[in-house]
Amino acid sequence: MPTVSMTVNGKQVSSEVEARTLLVQYLREHLGLTGTHVGCDTSQCGACVVHVDGDSVKSCTILATQCDGTEVLTIEGLAEGNGPLHPMQEAFRDNHGLQCGFCTPGMIMSAIDLAKRNAEPSEKEVREWLEGNLCRCTGYHNIVKAVMAGARAMNAAS
Amino acid sequence: MPREDGIGAALRRKEDFRFITGRGNYTDDIDRPGQLHAVFVHSPHANARIRSIDAEAARKMPGVAAVFLGSDLAADKIGGLPCGWQIHSRDGSPMVEPVHPVIAVDHVRYVGDQVAMVVARSRREAQDAAERVEVDYEVLPAAASTADAMSPGAPQVWEQAPNNVCYDWELGDKVAVDAAFGRAKHVTRLQLVNNRLIPNAIEPRAAIGDFDRATGEYTLYTTSQNPHVIRLLMGAFVLNIPEHKLRVVAPDVGGGFGSKIFHYAEEAAVTWAAGKLRLPVKWTADRSESFLCDAHGRDHVTTAELALDENGRFLAMRVETIANMGAYLSTFAPAVPTYLYATLLAGQYTTPVIHCNVKAVFTNTVPVDAYRGAGRPEATFVVERLVETAAHEMGIDPAELRRRNFVAPDAFPYQTPVALQYDSGNYAGSLDAALAAIDYKGFEQRRAASAAKGRLRGIGLSAYIEACGIAPSAVVGALGARAGLYEAAEVRVNPTGSVVVFTGTHSHGQGHETTFAQVVAERLGIPAENVEVVHGDTNRIPFGMGTYGSRSLAVGGSALSKALDKVETKAKKIAAHMLEASEADIEFVDGKFTVAGTDRSLAFGDIALQAYVPHNFPHDTLEPGLDEQAYYDPKNFTYPAGCHICEVEIDQDTGHVHIDRFVAADDFGKIVNPMIVEGQVHGGIVQGVGQALHEGCVYDAEGQLLTGSYNDYSMPRANDVPFFEVSTQETPCPHNPLGVKGCGEAGAIAAPAAVMNAVLHALAPAGVKHLDMPATPRRVWEALRAARVPAAAE
Numbered sequence: 001m002p003t004v005s006m007t008v009n010g011k012q013v014s015s016e017v018e019a020r021t022l023l024v025q026y027l028r029e030h031l032g033l034t035g036t037h038v039g040c041d042t043s044q045c046g047a048c049v050v051h052v053d054g055d056s057v058k059s060c061t062i063l064a065t066q067c068d069g070t071e072v073l074t075i076e077g078l079a080e081g082n083g084p085l086h087p088m089q090e091a092f093r094d095n096h097g098l099q100c101g102f103c104t105p106g107m108i109m110s111a112i113d114l115a116k117r118n119a120e121p122s123e124k125e126v127r128e129w130l131e132g133n134l135c136r137c138t139g140y141h142n143i144v145k146a147v148m149a150g151a152r153a154m155n156a157a158s
Numbered sequence: 159m160p161r162e163d164g165i166g167a168a169l170r171r172k173e174d175f176r177f178i179t180g181r182g183n184y185t186d187d188i189d190r191p192g193q194l195h196a197v198f199v200h201s202p203h204a205n206a207r208i209r210s211i212d213a214e215a216a217r218k219m220p221g222v223a224a225v226f227l228g229s230d231l232a233a234d235k236i237g238g239l240p241c242g243w244q245i246h247s248r249d250g251s252p253m254v255e256p257v258h259p260v261i262a263v264d265h266v267r268y269v270g271d272q273v274a275m276v277v278a279r280s281r282r283e284a285q286d287a288a289e290r291v292e293v294d295y296e297v298l299p300a301a302a303s304t305a306d307a308m309s310p311g312a313p314q315v316w317e318q319a320p321n322n323v324c325y326d327w328e329l330g331d332k333v334a335v336d337a338a339f340g341r342a343k344h345v346t347r348l349q350l351v352n353n354r355l356i357p358n359a360i361e362p363r364a365a366i367g368d369f370d371r372a373t374g375e376y377t378l379y380t381t382s383q384n385p386h387v388i389r390l391l392m393g394a395f396v397l398n399i400p401e402h403k404l405r406v407v408a409p410d411v412g413g414g415f416g417s418k419i420f421h422y423a424e425e426a427a428v429t430w431a432a433g434k435l436r437l438p439v440k441w442t443a444d445r446s447e448s449f450l451c452d453a454h455g456r457d458h459v460t461t462a463e464l465a466l467d468e469n470g471r472f473l474a475m476r477v478e479t480i481a482n483m484g485a486y487l488s489t490f491a492p493a494v495p496t497y498l499y500a501t502l503l504a505g506q507y508t509t510p511v512i513h514c515n516v517k518a519v520f521t522n523t524v525p526v527d528a529y530r531g532a533g534r535p536e537a538t539f540v541v542e543r544l545v546e547t548a549a550h551e552m553g554i555d556p557a558e559l560r561r562r563n564f565v566a567p568d569a570f571p572y573q574t575p576v577a578l579q580y581d582s583g584n585y586a587g588s589l590d591a592a593l594a595a596i597d598y599k600g601f602e603q604r605r606a607a608s609a610a611k612g613r614l615r616g617i618g619l620s621a622y623i624e625a626c627g628i629a630p631s632a633v634v635g636a637l638g639a640r641a642g643l644y645e646a647a648e649v650r651v652n653p654t655g656s657v658v659v660f661t662g663t664h665s666h667g668q669g670h671e672t673t674f675a676q677v678v679a680e681r682l683g684i685p686a687e688n689v690e691v692v693h694g695d696t697n698r699i700p701f702g703m704g705t706y707g708s709r710s711l712a713v714g715g716s717a718l719s720k721a722l723d724k725v726e727t728k729a730k731k732i733a734a735h736m737l738e739a740s741e742a743d744i745e746f747v748d749g750k751f752t753v754a755g756t757d758r759s760l761a762f763g764d765i766a767l768q769a770y771v772p773h774n775f776p777h778d779t780l781e782p783g784l785d786e787q788a789y790y791d792p793k794n795f796t797y798p799a800g801c802h803i804c805e806v807e808i809d810q811d812t813g814h815v816h817i818d819r820f821v822a823a824d825d826f827g828k829i830v831n832p833m834i835v836e837g838q839v840h841g842g843i844v845q846g847v848g849q850a851l852h853e854g855c856v857y858d859a860e861g862q863l864l865t866g867s868y869n870d871y872s873m874p875r876a877n878d879v880p881f882f883e884v885s886t887q888e889t890p891c892p893h894n895p896l897g898v899k900g901c902g903e904a905g906a907i908a909a910p911a912a913v914m915n916a917v918l919h920a921l922a923p924a925g926v927k928h929l930d931m932p933a934t935p936r937r938v939w940e941a942l943r944a945a946r947v948p949a950a951a952e
Contacts (some may be wrong), residue, residue, distance in 0.1 A: 004636075005859070008798075009836040015224065018282070020282075021277070028187075033180070034180070034184075034186075034187035035180015035181065035182070036180070037177070037360075037361070037412070038186070038362075038444075039360040039361065039362065039412075039445065040445040040446065040867070040868050041444045041445045041446055041867065042446075042774065042867045042868050042869050044868040044869070045360060045445075045868065045875075047360055048738060053471030053725050054947055074180065075178075075180035076180045076627025078179070078180065079179060085178065085179070087677075088176040089179065092174070092178050093170055093174040093175070093178055094170060096170075096171065096834065096836075096837050097834050098177055098178065098411045099173075099176060099360070099413075099668070099669070099841065100177075100360070100361070100410075100411065100413040100666050100667030101173075101176075101178075101182050101410065101412065101667070102182075102184065102359075102360045102361040102412025102413060103360045103412075104177050104178060105180045105257070108178065108400065123881070124877075126876070126879035127875075128876075128877050130876040130877070131875050131876065131877055132361060133876070134868075134873050135350060135360065135876075136357075136358060136359055136361075136413050136415065136841070136845070136873075137413055137667045137841045138840060138841050139351065139837075139839075139841040139842070139844035139845075139882070140844065140875075140876040140879060141836075141837075141840040141879075141881055141882055142836075142837060142840065143876065144876060144881070158558030
């Protein structure tokens with residue numbers, strides 16, 4: 001069995017895993033980081049989105065071994081302990097951008113990547129970016145508002 | 159004085175913190191010590207006899223603890239999955255109600271039917287072993303089409319259901335209706351398909367069964383909208399476990415929309431297996447499995463007619479529907495196309511006579527049951543497509559035609575000819591608000607501008623009414639429901655003045671931890687922050703019926719209100735004792751108890767503390783404690799209503815339907831949290847848009863589900879929909895303490911008709927007269943092509 005080593009949310013981890021282990025399985029089952037969710041098996045829903053070396057990636061569609069030596073950031077890594085929330089997290093709460101919460105970690109991680117590349121995305125740009133994230137609860141209306149507000153807040157802070 | 163965190167406040171949700179930080183506790187996130195993993199083997203055939211099952215090779219695979227078959231459960235006398243609502247046919251005979259074994263024994267009846275359960279140390283070992291289970295099937299022809307299920311020669315799903323008929327039910331006065339049609343000046347007739355949908359909550363279903371050897375208590379963790387209902391059905395009818403030895407926990411649940419109401423085979427199987435193996439057994443569906451094992455929704459084929467006089471007044475409506483039950487009767491299934499459907503065919507109108515016949519059929523497909531709206535989207539689609547089509551056929555403006563037929567605001571209570579009595583409403587108010595919001599007057603100008611660009615523009619209305627706040631037990635009991643549909647609440651005041659609410663409802667996205675806290679804050683004058691709402695665990699909340707049918711505030715909130723009444727009464731007694739006044743002189747306002755006419759007062763917190771540190775209570779007339787429970791059984795359904803309007807622009811070259819604008823003007827009675835209500839409407843609208851433009855199950859002639867994953871079943875995405883303009887008016891419900899009507903399903907109920915009316919309005923000048931949902935680009939393009947080149951299309 002291969003050994004994978006990577007940095008997850010700032011911490012070095014190293015484990016022996018079956019070669020077929022997906023990154024999302026590694027995060028959820030080996031590291032107990034259950035904030036990243038599995039919603040489908042055809043790589044469409046986006047509930048599993050995390051960052052690998054700064055880019056948003058669907059963790060259900062990449063093997064843990066492919067992430068050897070990388071820096072992985074999950075939803076749990078956005079805010080330290082009892083520290084302040086990430087502006088995108090705050091924006092989701094403030095704009096009622098979530099209902100059941102299941103798609104939310106993937107939405108937030110995906111939105112943060114957009115906001116890093118585009119400081120003030122338009123409604124159209126947000127909607128197109130989120131094509132890879134399904135939500136069944138919100139109708140996307142408040143998610144789009146949240147992402148636009150979160151992007152503004154992220155880029156105001158920097 | 160209005161509170162910032164009371165009724166009517168757009169309070170940010172208390173539950174959000176755990177969801178936005180990835181600390182939600184969904185069923186698959188839960189691990190029990192020593193747990194094994196279950197994987198089910200599913201039938202690949204829609205209809206087949208099981209000749210034999212050989213599980214020996216599977217049993218020998220690494221990590222395998224057991225392979226259980228239907229015969230193992232039968233040997234333990236495990237019961238079939240029960241149906242909770244009995245319908246009778248018009249000849250008085252009860253519906254055909256086949257036994258639904260937890261795991262199939264000698265016959266499979268749909269692709270997805272469970273035939274074995276493999277339990278192993280890890281999920282991957284269980285999956286590997288599942289592939290080694292050998293089932294010898296004798297494949298039989300399948301009945302896969304709703305429309306053709308009753309055709310002579312169609313394969314029979316159940317021997318005891320000739321022509322695949324489960325029941326043949328009717329409502330209304332056929333003689334009077336036929337007579338009215340005889341007098342009509344205009345008849346509008348439509349053949350409508352309400353396309354089969356898959357609810358597809360983003361969290362797949364999961365279940366963990368556990369058994370405690372020390373106490374003999376079973377625990378089931380499950381993705382359910384109603385843990386108490388599961389405890390009742392599974393405990394009493396399937397596994398024979400008394401309720402005090404069965405705990406059901408529905409933790410955080412990632413969406414339900416009805417699909418997580420029902421008691422499913424996997425829940426019973428893992429609970430039973432945990433008892434057999436004396437270890438926890440965990441199962442999580444993958445999405446492809448969900449497509450085959452979650453109840454599907456809708457699936458009606460309907461012929462509907464509306465009779466009108468020369469002025470466009472509705473004289474009568476006649477509806478014949480074939481409703482697909484699937485292969486087995488799911489928990490609520492028979493009620494959905496009957497009492498939740500036909501009773502809404504009056505819509506917002508004064509149509510004097512209506513008749514509806516529903517034939518429910520079995521097919522070799524996944525069982526069909528309630529999905530957001532459950533019968534009311536189907537009814538609204540029939541009514542509003544008929545009304546809009548009649549308007550265009552008769553050359554009367556669609557808004558005007560509706561006005562001529564609305565139930566007037568002073569006509570309530572209004573008895574419809576289809577059993578329901580509407581209690582309150584202002585339909586013209588919603589219509590006017592919606593027309594203004596979408597700028598109805600400017601439509602023709604916008605249509606001309608689109609036409610100049612070669613695009614087709616259309617506008618469609620949908621004036622819906624629905625019955626929810628499920629349900630008045632006496633009424634539904636008389637109609638065949640096998641359980642009461644009351645709700646329970648307990649309000650426990652702590653000595654330091656904080657409050658815990660225990661509710662039998664369940665929040666899987668609806669924000670009850672916030673809205674219920676707002677109700678308490680308003681009543682007791684304490685911060686909503688100090689109110690904790692507990693739901694989802696039958697060990698913590700003794701009884702309840704869960705969340706579906708837009709019932710949580712209407713029924714659950716009313717139970718809460720009654721419990722608060724009891725708290726207030728007791729608190730006043732305590733205050734009277736402490737202030738040495740008579741109870742009748744105590745006033746309670748904004749969290750303070752005051753002796754009338756004086757400035758002597760105590761805060762709620764003082765009372766709370768004293769209740770638990772009662773130094774000199776007269777104990778024979780005043781007990782310590784401040785903790786009250788109440789049950790609430792609604793007197794009637796509630797009747798939210800409103801008007802949704804959709805405007806589309808269609809690209810003739812691609813068939814793509816672009817939603818240019820969509821407005822909703824709704825009446826939900828009193829609103830506790832407008833932000834949450836808007837969110838519910840947004841979500842419901844997009845599910846309705848999904849039905850109208852994107853979604854639909856396709857079965858082939860052999861009963862294979864071709865739309866078996868997100869690759870083939872198209873879900874609406876962020877770039878498929880615009881921002882919505884949502885407004886509300888409040889005509890309070892007259893029969894519950896909060897005056898609320900419920901809002902969770904309205905969007906899904908109203909939207910499909912609004913979208914399709916708009917699409918057909920846009921396509922009409924091009925010669926398209928008919929189009930079924932979903933109006934995908936391909937189907938729109940084909941319809942345009944057929945209309946342009948009718949000869950070549952033959």
